[in-house]
Amino acid sequence: MTGTCPFCGRRDADLVGADDVTFCSTCAALVDVPAALRHLPDKSGSMPARLGKYEVVREVGKGGTGTVYEARDPDLHRRVALKVLDEKGVEAPQLQRFLREARVLARVRHPNVVEIHELGREGGATFIAMDFVEGVPFPGTQDRGEALRRLVAVARALEHVHGQGIVHRDLKPSNILVDRGGRPVIMDFGIARDEEASVAMTGTGAVIGTPGYMAPEQVTGGTREADARADVYALGVLLFEVLTGQLPYKIGGVREYAEVLRRGRVPGPLEVRADVPAGLDAVCRKALSIKPSDRHAGAGEFAAALEGAMEAKASLRRRLLLWGSAAAAVVLLLVTVAAWPSRAPGPAAETALIEEASRRSTRVMNGAMAFESALPELLECEKLLRRAGDPGALALGRLLAELGRHGEAAAALDPVLARDPGNLEALMARGGGIVTEQLEIQFDRRVFPHVARALADRLSLREGSGMESLAKRVTGVSGALARAYGAIARGEWEGARRALDAVAGARVSARVRDEAQFLHAAVASLADETRGAMAGLARTEEESAFSVGEREAWIMLLRHADRKSPRAHLGGGLSSRTRVHAAILRVESSVGESKGDRSKALESLAHAVAASPGYLQARLARARLLRESGDRDGAAREIEEVARRAAAMGLRAEALKEIRS
Numbered sequence: 227m228t229g230t231c232p233f234c235g236r237r238d239a240d241l242v243g244a245d246d247v248t249f250c251s252t253c254a255a256l257v258d259v260p261a262a263l264r265h266l267p268d269k270s271g272s273m274p275a276r277l278g279k280y281e282v283v284r285e286v287g288k289g290g291t292g293t294v295y296e297a298r299d300p301d302l303h304r305r306v307a308l309k310v311l312d313e314k315g316v317e318a319p320q321l322q323r324f325l326r327e328a329r330v331l332a333r334v335r336h337p338n339v340v341e342i343h344e345l346g347r348e349g350g351a352t353f354i355a356m357d358f359v360e361g362v363p364f365p366g367t368q369d370r371g372e373a374l375r376r377l378v379a380v381a382r383a384l385e386h387v388h389g390q391g392i393v394h395r396d397l398k399p400s401n402i403l404v405d406r407g408g409r410p411v412i413m414d415f416g417i418a419r420d421e422e423a424s425v426a427m428t429g430t431g432a433v434i435g436t437p438g439y440m441a442p443e444q445v446t447g448g449t450r451e452a453d454a455r456a457d458v459y460a461l462g463v464l465l466f467e468v469l470t471g472q473l474p475y476k477i478g479g480v481r482e483y484a485e486v487l488r489r490g491r492v493p494g495p496l497e498v499r500a501d502v503p504a505g506l507d508a509v510c511r512k513a514l515s516i517k518p519s520d521r522h523a524g525a526g527e528f529a530a531a532l533e534g535a536m537e538a539k540a541s542l543r544r545r546l547l548l549w550g551s552a553a554a555a556v557v558l559l560l561v562t563v564a565a566w567p568s569r570a571p572g573p574a575a576e577t578a579l580i581e582e583a584s585r586r587s588t589r590v591m592n593g594a595m596a597f598e599s600a601l602p603e604l605l606e607c608e609k610l611l612r613r614a615g616d617p618g619a620l621a622l623g624r625l626l627a628e629l630g631r632h633g634e635a636a637a638a639l640d641p642v643l644a645r646d647p648g649n650l651e652a653l654m655a656r657g658g659g660i661v662t663e664q665l666e667i668q669f670d671r672r673v674f675p676h677v678a679r680a681l682a683d684r685l686s687l688r689e690g691s692g693m694e695s696l697a698k699r700v701t702g703v704s705g706a707l708a709r710a711y712g713a714i715a716r717g718e719w720e721g722a723r724r725a726l727d728a729v730a731g732a733r734v735s736a737r738v739r740d741e742a743q744f745l746h747a748a749v750a751s752l753a754d755e756t757r758g759a760m761a762g763l764a765r766t767e768e769e770s771a772f773s774v775g776e777r778e779a780w781i782m783l784l785r786h787a788d789r790k791s792p793r794a795h796l797g798g799g800l801s802s803r804t805r806v807h808a809a810i811l812r813v814e815s816s817v818g819e820s821k822g823d824r825s826k827a828l829e830s831l832a833h834a835v836a837a838s839p840g841y842l843q844a845r846l847a848r849a850r851l852l853r854e855s856g857d858r859d860g861a862a863r864e865i866e867e868v869a870r871r872a873a874a875m876g877l878r879a880e881a882l883k884e885i886r887s
Contacts, residue, residue: 277308277353278346292324296358299343305358306343310351328354330415333390337596338383339412359403359411365468366404372589373468374506374536376410379599381461381529383412388454388525395452397460398439399467408589409599437483438473439463442516445484455518458528462513462521465532469495469502474514490516505535576614580621583610587625590806597833600806604629616641624655630808630838632659636689647699650707654741657711660689661748662809664714668752669812670843677842677872680881682717689715703732710745719753808838815847827851842868846885 229241275282280297286307287294295308311324331342331354344355364380365373380402387394394401394415401414437445441459444452466474474493477483492514496507509531515521522528587607590600608625611618623639626632636659642652663685671678693712697705706728713721726749729742805811811834818826831848834841849864869885 276348277310277351278344278348278355280306280308280355282308297355299355305360306355307340307358308353308355310353324352324354330392331356334387334392336383336386337599338379338410339387357411359405359413361403361405361411363399364402364404364410364464365399366408366410370468371536372408374465374532376404376408377461377464377468378529378532378536380410380412380464381525381532383410384454384457384461384525385529387412388457393452393454394457394460395444396436396439397457397464398436399464402464409596437477437480438475440483441518442487443518445480445487453518454524455521458513458521458525459515459518461525461528462510465506465510465513466493466495469506469510470498472498487516492516503535503538505538506532509535573617576617579610579614580618583607583614583618583625584621586610587628591628597806597811597836601833601836604806620649620652620655623652627655627659629806630662630810630834630841632663632838633840635659643696647696648704650704650738653696653704653707653711654738657693657707657714660685660693660711660715661745664717664752665748666809666812666843674843674846674884676880676884677846677877680872680877681842684875684877686716703729703734703738706732707738707741710742714745714749714752717752719749722749806833806837808834808841808844811837812841812844812847815844819851824851824855828855840871842872845871 277295277297279301280299283296283298283305285293286296293310295310297306297308298304299306309324325345328342328345331340332345335341340357340359342354342356346353346355365376367373367376380397384394384397392415394412396414397412402410402412404410439460441452441456444456463474466472475483475486477486492511494507494511495502496504509528512531513521513528522531586603590603590607604625608622611622611625614622619638619642623635623642626635626638636656639652639656642649643656646652663681667678667682667685690712693708693715697708697712700708706725710722710725710729713719713725723746726742726745729738734742805814811830815827815830815834818824818830828848828851831844831851834844835848838844845864845868849861849868852858852864853861865886869882872882872885
């Protein structure tokens, strides 16, 4: 049976249920949805220690009709926020609005919008379980440039929300939380307008919103006139705050706000702060227009205009820097009467590019950012480092290694090692890729034996002799590590152990000692031919010790294959860092598949391929899952891409035959 789902509003959906209660299959998976929609709370009582399966931890906040709690999901071991409708004095319209918020959120899936997990009812309490976002109100930073980038992310998220036929209508700093990774998350859709709803949830003439952020049409009570451009107005207010540190209008309440708006004068940030660029001032003024028709047509148009103004500002700064460099060159030419070739960007610009990339990549990797938000930001960092040229090569190589793009990382790091063979930072980043590739090969040796063997031969040929040559140019710890990496590339485990024993016997920094310790664990695993398979992925003490990057990938691979490696007794708490390394995403896919969640497995593999397009094993695994899911065309396209890349890499005929099989 198909029809319109009464919960999420999807049309032509497959409906499940019985009697007069039917929902689409997605909504039916939510716990106790029918009860929540059909029943009012029937009796008052104290808040229980549990709601549904959730263990209530603490009260986070309380509003007029509801309370928000932090809770724990015992099944998935994660924190959630429970928004609970207070039973005392609740009226039917309040319950309807509460449930409508759940319907609204159920239709939205975006990394910058809070995600709903469940709508349920227990013991007379109706609740919404959603992401627990631990953060601070927007913008969460004093850095104007960073605040503007976060506002662009908010606008793009609103563009997606508007595409679902939803208008937020109460956008303000407290309804946008910025998490520890710098990701802004839009919250609280309690008064959102659903343009597909047949009945308005507010009476005619009702004023809905927050003074100072409400659009003029909201203040006059024309709630049905408040379309997506009302949210654009709120974006303009947020932009004004970012640029000036204050609201456009100093008001005390709705009446005073309405009176100010009736005067029809739109303030500009440039009137408050003389250092506001004219382009940003123009974007803000347009968004704050009294008439909706004079504003940007939607949040997407606002985001594009804001990005354009930001780029114009950055372009002007670059031109000024180049002009300054050119002027300095002219002076030098006149003084020395010599013609020197121009070089752009200059040292100051190179340093600025590297620092900007470092700041942005650190913000991504030190947080818990969604992949869809993290990868574009890291790719922008890659562009900055490539523009920086040779001075940015080390940082570029390390960034590419964080993504699992081993070949490109090697191409960036090899010139660094050619100039400075003893550079431990470059050497460990370079060697980390070798270890990860070898672990990936072992990970796939039973599934794709010919491909794994061909990749192992290629790794031995490409890296084994190169590292041995490097070891001859340096002495001490650097030489020992280079010999260890070379032996691992060739599959010579005893040789790797001997080299690592030399590192252990030397006086080294804590970081090098840790590197040797984890290399010993990896070698022990690689040398062990009796590895079992692990049904799930458990985070253990070893995994807790890592920051990010190759070593975390090693442990994820080791733990997933249930390899017998010595424990690394290091301190450090459990982290929930951004996951962008292709190998880690590949492991997450295997875990999802082992749990029967094929859609999650496919999503993780798509992320792995996006992070490292040359990752053949991830593409092969994705092709297999696509074929098993019935998408034969998608599987065929993936296989053709793998075959093309494998041929370009020079893999032997047996591997190419296995790929096409």
